[in-house]
Amino acid sequence: MKFLRYILFPIVPIYFVVTWTRNILYDFGWKKSKSYKLPIICVGNLSVGGTGKSPMIEYLIRLLKTDFTLATLSRGYKRESSGFKLANNSDSAKSIGDEPFQFYNKFGQDILVSVDANRQHGIESLKDLNVKPEIILLDDAFQHRKVKAGFNILLTTYNNLYCFDMVLPTGNLREPRSGAKRANIIVVTKCPVSITEQEKERIVSKLKPTNKQLVFFSTISYSNKVFSIDKELEVSLLRHFTLVTGIANANPLVDYLKTKGLEFKHFNFKDHHVFTEKEVDDLSDFECIVTTEKDFMRLKSERKLQNKLYYLPIEISIDRAEVFNNLVLDYVKN
CATH class of the missing domain: 3.40.1010 (Cobalt-precorrin-4 Transmethylase; domain 1)
Known part of the structure; x- marks a missing residue:
């Protein structure tokens, strides 16, 4: 597989230009993103999979579900249904996808769990419900530029920082590294418990966040x-x-x-x-x-x-959790 990726290296510049151009079209308004009045929080990454999006969504659910009517909206990868679907007791991983089904199993009595590959249509469908969400969590939607989330949380793993990667097909990035500038918060996930402050500072210097971005570090905790x-x-x-x-x-x-x-x-x-x-x-x-x-x-x-x-089961712990939580809550309330 790695050998094939190296063979496909000549395609990298083409992929880079196509995704970079797409972002430019959205950034300058030549392609339209839709904004919404209700708070929409997007959790995503630049790379393909494995950054810990589901644990982060669950962290946000625990943070917000007590005080707000909350909905998650996922693509529902590899599900057998299509279009918009609101999870119910008859659903399974086959009908809504494994990760949304996991959210429903854990939090189905407290939140709305939904799937729709068309995020705009999914948001409008949630807004049309009798019980309307006050907040929507977009799962794995950082590249879905047709929706302009009000708050973007970008994840990157400790062992595979996006700043050292390249775009597909040789690398793992879905878009150029410059896309990270759209994030409000960057979270380095799957860090060792023993990570030092000096190591954190070194990573931040490599990620080069903007003046408006804060970087946090999270670790996995197993049951x-x-x-x-x-x-x-x-x-x-x-x-x-x-x-x-x-x-x-x-x-x-x-x-x-x-x-x-x-x-x-x-x-x-x-x-x-x-x-x-x-x-x-x-x-x-x-x-x-x-x-x-x-x-x-x-x-x-x-x-x-x-x-x-x-x-x-796993959960995540975030350093400076109080700061992280307050940033999310300030966005939701304001």
Whole structure:
């Protein structure tokens, strides 16, 4: 795969010019972005996947859901439905996508969870509901310039900062690095717990934020327990289990489990992998399976796995959380 990316390097300048030109057209108003009166917060990235958008959306949900009527709007990647859809009790990962289904499973009683590939249409559909949202969280919409979000949170991972990357197909960036200037906040995600202030300063100097941008750093915190549909188990009690992942970057999870001295086999699939019947049959031969919460959304309906399938929840911690929270709340209120 890496070799193929290097072969495709001649396409990089073409991709760069096309995406740069598109941004210029929007920046100067030659292509129109639609603004809205209600607060719209966009969480996104410059690179393709794996920056921790879902944990950030969940962080914002926890911050805002008590005081506001809140909605999430996602594309619903690889879902079997189309158009606008508001999640309900009959939905699954197949009908709305794994990440929106994860939001609905956790917060469905407190928020509105919706999907629509056309973000403008999705926002208008939410505004037409009887119970209208006071805030909309746009999931993975940084490149959707047809909507002008009032507040943009840009994520980049500690081990793959966008400032050291290049655009597709050789690199991982969806657009040139200059697109980062649209962000109100930049969050460096998946940082080691031991990151020092000197290291943070070094990273900020490399990212070169504008005078109006603040940079924050977040770390992943794993639960001490894994959960099935109706059971829970201490991570320390896991013995000779099988790890199954279908996410962009499973390395932090693998490293965490290894630090616990656990022994396991690892089956690593591509991000948003749709498991075939044969793959489910093969997995059913194992006595205990641990997966991510996102993968659990796709696998939990498989009867062959229900008595052996567990997921490990994660949350994020943000440095200077009070400052971060106040920036979001100030935008929402003002």
